[in-house]
Amino acid sequence: MKYLKTLLAAGAMSLASLPAFAQQDITWWDFLSGGDGVRMKALIARFNEEHPDIKINGTTLEWGVPFYTKVRTSVAVGQGPDVMTYHLSRMPLGLEENVLDVISDDDLAAAGLSKDDFFPAAIAAASDADGKLHAVPFDIHxxxxxxxxxxxxxxxxxxxxxxxxxxxxxxxxxxxxxxxxxxxxxxxxxxxxxxxxxxxxxxxxxxxxxxxxxxxxxxxxxxxxxxxxxxxxxxxxxxxxxxxxxxxxxxxxxxxxxxxxxxxxxxxxxxxxxxxxxxxxxxxxxxxxxxxxxxxxxxxxxxxxDSHAFAIPQGTEMSPEKRAAVMTAIGWMEKNSISWAGAGHIPAYKPVATSDEFGEMEPNATYSSLAETAxxxxxxxxxxxxxxxxxxxxxxxxxxxxxxxxxxxxxxxxxxxxxxxxx
CATH class of the missing domain: 3.40.190.10 (Periplasmic binding protein-like II)
Structure with missing residues (x-):
């Protein structure tokens, strides 16, 4: 009986020590420095604070060729991030190198998004010749x-x-x-x-x-x-x-x-x-x-x-729960992109770009018409x-x-x- 009580007490202590939820850790890579970097780090901190079940672990790498070389080599050895920033102008090369996963309509739905939420030029730039989406546009700059x-x-x-x-x-x-x-x-x-x-x-x-x-x-x-x-x-x-x-x-x-x-x-x-x-x-x-x-x-x-966008590397082993967490993060970033607009960018997510808050942001609102003719x-x-x-x-x-x-x-x-x- 004494042994049974001890066993039950140990089990209760073990259960008490477990977290109330299984946290999903997201490995995030970006190339954002200067004012862009400051704003993105602030957005990541806000997301982590509001989502105790998901944690973005962000790493900032060197902009340009070094970043894209790192992506290519990491994907080749199966050690890429869960999500990364990507220039849409680099999309054709990324597709040729086979480093970008397809983002399906179901993925977008998990993020609370659809293709119709974005400016057509940005969606076209984020898609391959067959119309399959390989990144989610974040801005138009x-x-x-x-x-x-x-x-x-x-x-x-x-x-x-x-x-x-x-x-x-x-x-x-x-x-x-x-x-x-x-x-x-x-x-x-x-x-x-x-x-x-x-x-x-x-x-x-x-x-x-x-x-x-x-x-x-x-x-x-x-x-x-x-x-x-x-x-x-x-x-x-x-x-x-x-x-x-x-x-x-x-x-x-x-x-x-x-x-x-x-x-x-x-x-x-x-x-x-x-x-x-x-x-x-x-x-x-x-x-x-x-x-x-x-x-x-x-x-x-x-x-x-061009556009900054969010992409998922090809070949990344990811559970359905992890992928849902990644898409949740992407969707949250889009819906909170008014903060990103403070860096001068035009939000690619039309509900923010057409909002009263963005309409009062100058000079952004004055030149926002370029989103239609980018x-x-x-x-x-x-x-x-x-x-x-x-x-x-x-x-x-x-x-x-x-x-x-x-x-x-x-x-x-x-x-x-x-x-x-x-x-």
Whole structure:
């Protein structure tokens, strides 16, 4: 009897020591640093606090090629994370490398989501050629036109409310650049002319605004797209010749030209909005600023864009309970993406993007229209972040617009160089 009592007591103690639930631990990888990293870590902390049955264990890896190389090698040896951030522009390469699992309608339902909840361009970029989803879009981030309004006071380019107006063509924009230079701007339009990303995004926007395509059916700059590419490079070259853009500016220098008041316009990603907001609040910006969608300069409304998204690596061994927990986390992130919008991004989840709260968020709401006309990189393994098309921008386009190649020669060289990558 004494033995039985001891056994029962030990059993009761063992039961008491067990958790009330089986916690699901999620291994999470992202490449988010700076303001994006701070916001994502805050979102993860909030999620973990609100979900005692699920714990996200986040790891931040180096952005760009190092991140995607790590994903590829980890999947190959079966040691990938449960969920990871992914650029949709890298989707074609990810599919070619077979590192991305399919996210089914049932998966979305487990997250409280459906494809109809997202902007069509983002869903298309997150899907393969058969329409199967391989990532859940989190945002749409594009280049926008930052404006130093002081250079245009009393001109036709500001309306009665002080908003940028009157730029409906390339001629209008270049008239504004000439006016800004006349009014003392050192760099009427600043962008990273000595950086692969800044150069490529402006080039791609100008190409798409002509209705051009970089890659079609496996051919680079097919047909009259070669002429359209040459025209885009010619425009950028002319801005250089006129002294309207900086000389081989690295990314940080291009931003500093604007924040110091030396540039009238700045073409850069929405991710710099927090920089401007913070400086304006601290009164260190020194001028009235705004940000708008890149105006339609060449007949077609289009702007280079990409998306951060959530993806599940291929081949990850995951119980149904673990997968449900992963989708719960993804769904929660989408529904709370108003916090992510504070980094300048447009939520890809339409219920948040069309909410009153986002509508009051400026300047995000002003340029949010670009979500409907976002131009993603072509569906090709040589396109996207940290890809050969970015290499071509810094190795071919940037030298051309600085006078080392004729625009037509640069376009042809870009075609030949990129086509060789597709052989």
């Amino acid at each position: 594009a280049i926008v036109l930052y404006v130093n309004k002081s250079y245009f006071e009393g001109s036709r380019f500001l309306d009665d409310q002080g908003n940028l107006t009157g730029i409906e063509s390339l001629a209008d924009f270049e008239e504004a650049l000439a006016l800004a230079k006349e009014n003392g701007s050192e760099a009427p339009v600043s962008y990273a002319t000595g950086d692969d990303g800044g150069t490529y995004r402006v080039f791609f926007t100008l190409l798409k605004q002509q209705g051009g395509e970089l890659i079609t059916d496996g051919e680079v700059l097919a047909g009259d797209n070669l002429d359209k590419a040459a025209n885009a490079i010619e425009i950028m070259t002319n801005w250089h010749k006129q002294g309207w853009q900086p000389e081989q500016a690295e990314y940080e220098a291009s931003v500093a030209l604007f924040t110091s008041g030396k540039a009238a316009f700045h073409m850069n990603g929405v991710w710099e909005v927090p920089t401007m907001v913070d400086m304006a609040e601290k009164r260190t910006l020194g001028f009235d600023w705004g940000a708008v969608q890149i105006p339609t300069l060449l007949g077609t409304t289009a702007t280079w864009a 131009a993603y990189d072509p569906r090709s393994p040589i396109a996207g972040v940290a890809s050969p098309v970015y290499d071509a921008a810094i190795n071919i386009i940037s030298p051309a617009m600085h006078g080392y190649l004729e625009p037509a020669q640069a376009a042809q060289q870009m075609k030949d160089e990129l086509q060789s990558k597709l052989q």
